[in-house]
Amino acid sequence: MDTFLQHLFSSQEEELYILDCLSYLMIFMALVTFLALLVENVPYGRYSDRKFGFPVSARVAWFIQELPALVVPLALVLWTSASKTVHLPNQLLLTMYFCHYIQRSLIYPFLIRGGKPTPFASFALAFVFCIYNGYLQVRYLSHYAEFPSDWVTHPCFISGTCLWLFGWIINIHSDHILRNLRAPGETGYKIPRGGMFLYISGANFLGEILEWAGFALAGHSIHSVAFAFFTCIILSSRAVAHHKWYLTKFEDYPKSRKALIPFVF
C-alpha cells in the first residue's frame, strides 16, 4: 500500500498538504450541508424518501456504508509504514477511532430493530464519506501527527479523552434505549424514555457530537476538528428535526424535553 500511496503523491509534504486540503474541504462541505438541511432533512430513517433512490435494507446499508471507515484505516495501519503508531498519543487516538468504528460497523447494524430502508443516494454518500474520513483521520494519525512527548498528560488530551469516552457511552446507551422501544418485528415509533432522553430528544446524537469533539480536543488538528464540525452540523440538525417530529406526533411528549442540549436548546 505504501507503493500505491507513493504513486499518488510525489512526496510526504504533498500528501500532508492534500490531507490539510481535505480537512478544509470537509469544513466547507459541512457549511453547504448546513444550508441544504434548512430545506430538507437527511433522507434516511423516518425521513426516507423514494425520490433519493431505491431502498436499501437498513442493516445492509449500515453495515456496508460504515465498513470502509474500518477497512481503509486497518489497511493504512497494517499495510503502510505507519511510522507514528509507535507513539502513545497516536496509539490512544487511533484506539478511540477504532473503538467507535468497530462498534458502528460490526455491531450496530446487526442490532437494528425494524429500521426503515435507506435510499440509495444516502447510502452512497455515507459510503463515500466513510472512505474519505477514514483515510483523512487515520493516515494523518498513523503517519504524520506529531505530539509533544508529554502530550498524554496535557489537560487538552486528558479532558478530550474523557469527553470522548463520556460521549461514546451516551451514544451507545441511547441507541440501546431506542432499539428496545420496539419488540422484534415492530417498525413504529414510541416516546424514548430514560438516560439522556429524560432531558433531550437527540440523546444518541449529543453522545456522538461529544465523542468527536473530545477526539478533536485530544487530537488538536484541523483533520479531527473538521470531522467534529461535520458531525455536529449533521447530527444537531437531525436532533432538531426529530424533536419537532416528536412534538407533532405525540400529544403527551414531555414538554420540558429539549432537542439537543439539556435545559438549554
Ligand SMILES: NC(=O)c1ccc[n+]([C@@H]2O[C@H](COP(=O)([O-])OP(=O)(O)OC[C@H]3O[C@@H](n4cnc5c(N)ncnc54)[C@H](OP(=O)(O)O)[C@@H]3O)[C@@H](O)[C@H]2O)c1
Ligand atoms: N458521525 C456522523 O456524522 C453520523 C451521522 C449519522 C448517524 N450517526 C450515528 O448513527 C446512529 C444512528 O443514527 P440515526 O440517524 O439512524 O438515528 P435515529 O434516527 O435516532 O434512529 C436510530 C434507530 O432507532 C430507531 N428509532 C429512532 N427513534 C425511535 C423511536 N422513537 N421509536 C422506535 N424506534 C426508533 C430508528 O428506526 P427507523 O430507521 O425506523 O427510524 C433506527 O433504527 C446514531 O448513533 C448516530 O449518532 C453518526
